[in-house]
Amino acid sequence: MVKYMKIAVGQGSCGIAAGAGKVYKALSEQGLGSVLAKTGCIGMCFLEPIVDIYGDDGQLKRLVKVSEADAEKIARFVKEGDEEAIRSLEISCEDSEFLTKQTRIALRNCGIIDPENIDEYVARGGYSAIEKALDMTPEQVIETIKVSGLAGRGGAGFPTWFKWNAARQSVSDTKYIICNADEGDPGAFMDRAVIESDPHNLIEGMLIGAYAIGAKEAVVYVRAEYPLAIERLTKAIAQAKEKGYLGQNILGKGFSCEMRIKAGAGAFVCGEETALIESLEGQRGMPRLKPPFPAQSGYWNEPSNINNVETFANVAWIITNGGEAFAEMGTENGKGTKVFALTGKVKRGGLVEIPMGKTLRDVIFDIGGGMRSDKAFKAVQLGGPSGGCIPAALIDTVIDYKSLSATGAIMGSGGMVVMDESTCMVGMARFFLDFTTKESCGKCVHCRIGTKRMMEILDRICKGEGKQGDIELLEELCVSIKDGALCGLGQTAPNPVLTTIKYFRNEYEAHIEERKCPAGECVELISYSIDPEKCRGCSLCAKKCPVSAIDGVIKQPHKIDTEKCIKCGNCKAVCKFSAVVCE
Template identity: 70%
Template sequence: MKIVVGQGSCGIAAGANKAYDIFESSIKEKGLQVDLTITGCIGMCYLEPIVDVYDDNNKKTTYVRVTPKIASEIIEKHIIKKNIVKDYTISEEDLKVLSQQKRIALRNCGHINPESIDEYLKKEGYKAIEKCVKEMSPEKVIEEIKISGLRGRGGAGFPTWFKWNAAKNSKGSPKYLVCNADEGDPGAFMDRSVLEGDPHSLIEGMMIGGYAIGANEGIIYVRAEYPLAIVRLKKAIEQAREKGFLGKNIFGCSFDFDIRIKAGAGAFVCGEETALIASLEGERGMPRLKPPFPAQSGYWKKPTNINNVETFANVPWIIANGGQAFANMGTEKSKGTKVFALTGKIKKGGLVEVPMGMTLKEIIFNIGGGIKEDKNFKAVQMGGPSGGCIPASLVDTPVDYESINKTGAIMGSGGMVVMDETTCMVDMARFFLNFTREESCGKCIHCRIGTKRMLEILNRICEGKGKDGDIELLEELAVKIKEGSLCGLGQTAPNPVLSTIRYFREEYEKHIYDKKCPAKQCTALLTYSIDPEKCIGCGLCARNCPVDAISGELKKSHYIDPEKCIKCGKCKQSCNFNAVIVE
């Protein structure tokens, strides 16, 4: 028998290590003939910790939300007595989350031990690069990527083959291949899952890219906030070297290639190519003007190609199965699949990979299970701080580059932050703008000062101090920031504000003119009172009020003094009769 414990960051955060320790100690103490191993995140983060048990016939039973107590039960009842503990097995409804997906970039995540190269080899690992080196010319590899229609999965959606071809044809030596693993969008963790769950697919994808452009050195620029990913990447690189997949004369041919890791300090601006290159060279991560593009003059002014983790993870599958197989999925201009991180007010949060062209509604409601507590769906933020909010009225929008761009959002790296009726769109815009303001490198005055001024206006609106003309001023500043910023951070920073004004202008107007927050989230705009018809005078609210703003006699209706009230919400939380009114 075999026990496999999901140990991606989400599983570990949910307690997977504690469950693993129970399994390990029980197997040792009871002398059980059971293999215990780990795997990465399969994408169903809301069910973690997830444990798979394989019987002697390799039949799998999946247990979810496994606590140490449940782990002990699994040992006693399933492993020893051969009885499946049905109370904790995955439901048919949750299995549909996987059945509705098409997994290419995530094909091995949650299925193999990411710390074992042998398990990757059993999945035909490193066969694609062997095929390239032994059977295909660099031109043929690039042509296959062109046929596939693969576009960069980091946000811009630029054709991968074009970037490879440009770097290949550029004069200069040596050439460099860089993987941008500096995943910085709030709510995005697609690349992290691949790094933690299937690092060899990234390595193989980079090897193929290196062979295609004529590079002998690859660099993975990964954010230091991903310690587990870095540990597993290092192990994978060492294993690949030991097996001869990295180094000199790979597969007995003249192809040399090796990879090293650079841990970045977590600057969002380093997701931009030229800022990333500056950081690699030991400089402050700040963008520069293009052209020249990195393909002509990149790392140390040599031809350099940069793609993100998900892009490279698709490459071995494309070479193994043919570019046309990838192109057969998706839409006319957006081929293949895309990985999305579902977060926010959604029932089944985690990672999904679906063919391009699936609608937002299908992803959020069919795969994601809909909105928590069955509240009304209000909007989804796509593209992170560089993207925009797509309202519920556009929920039938197909998820492809062109359709998403038309809404005012962008595909981005794949974050989907789902919002319900309790989300204040002004506050949401403020959150993302605050992020980009803090992450601005400061090089461009428009970005450095403009985002600060926009944030000041948003803060004023949320504090009940908004005034006539604020919306128009936000729009004017947004245009100037877009026009005057050098890189993508500044050029897209106003997007969350512009998209929320576009679709939720009346919410801004309510804040400014009526001094009310329709979502009841902006504290400064709220008023607390007690409904005399519902209040029975129990005094519980008064006892929980930290500033003694509530008065009244026992068994008689109470009163909240608006001058003393600090709007902490303690009275609302403590009232058992729904007598506290928040407006």
């Protein structure tokens, strides 16, 4: 009989939120404690909680959407080999494709190793890259990165070697290497997953960077909203120090580097590198003027290099496998892989890492499985508040920096939110402007007041109070804000508006001219009614109506009092006969 060596329960934030903690507890209560293990996030968030069972025959049984109640069945399988017990929990072939169609570099260990155990990282070749790098000269390390074509994965796509080289060239006894883990795009969680699931990969990447630029201190700036990431990274730093991968005279090769974590306090703008530095220094996170660039004068006015988590997560792999291996993947305008957080109305959402050069269709339909509902795919939002919406017609756009920018969107940090017909694009633009307005630091005029005014205009359009000329006014504001804003946050804030106007101008016009929301989402512009032909009088809608706006006799068609109706949509959601109409 096959012996089951390890039962790994995925314990990323999503997994835990889906009940992985309870599953773990229930499994240990089944007496499986000796083989029970924790792992990070495999990235198949739509299937959480996930339990992986490793057999000594090298086979892996992956169980999905596991609940506490399934613990007994799993115990039966592990102890008695009863395959039938877990048959219904096993991942389907179709769902497995979510992973098999990916190419994982940055995420290579995620969901496989226990992030709280450095030995598991080392067992998979971890910390061999820093060893290799320390035998190279810093210049050689930078050259390797240059050959790899690695570009900043935070959004701007600036060549990593160039920044490293600039910091290397700056003369100073004190330099800093900083990791931007202030993942602010509201719809992205790649960095969180990496830190939670494979923190040592980040540490190793940063160490290599530190060595390359000549920094003796490394700081990771993590969002306050990621407590689990902070916890795991803290443990990992302690373990790495204990094992001699971090601290003084690393691996006995004379290189020293200390690392610490700084928790952010809630400010999207701190993802902008100079604002991040201000925040690290204990100041308001308001961007500084550039130049000088951080590579010349950054943290405490010393040369500093800042990269985001995913960028660092590629570094160890590149050193181990060589720059050429990395550069083999991708296109002329983007090398290597890119991680996306695929979410929204897509069937299979989660973390997707693919080589550049694949298309949006590959990600959304092949890997993501298309739309969750029967509604048609409408657009995909890339790059969050700094990015844009790409319409269905451009679904075959190739994923690399240049091709995506050509659409008006950007690669961004990797947020990929899929929208179907029921998403209002004006509402989408308003959503992002609401975000930017709240997150604007308030320093420069164009962003502070400009985004506010854009938000107000979008708001009135969504309310059916739009005026002729509002679209043109928005466009004018967009252009001026792009020109005039001080930092990247402000300069890119117009992108969601510009792209939605570019591709969905008719939706804007419908709101303004006809006072209609074609997607049926803008509450002020829609009304609910019941089709008497279809209504069977089950009264479920009346029961679910929070304001008692639905009246009717059982088994007879019901009616909605539009005066009372707050347009919450509950009735439409619960109706089994599609009798509730929203116009």
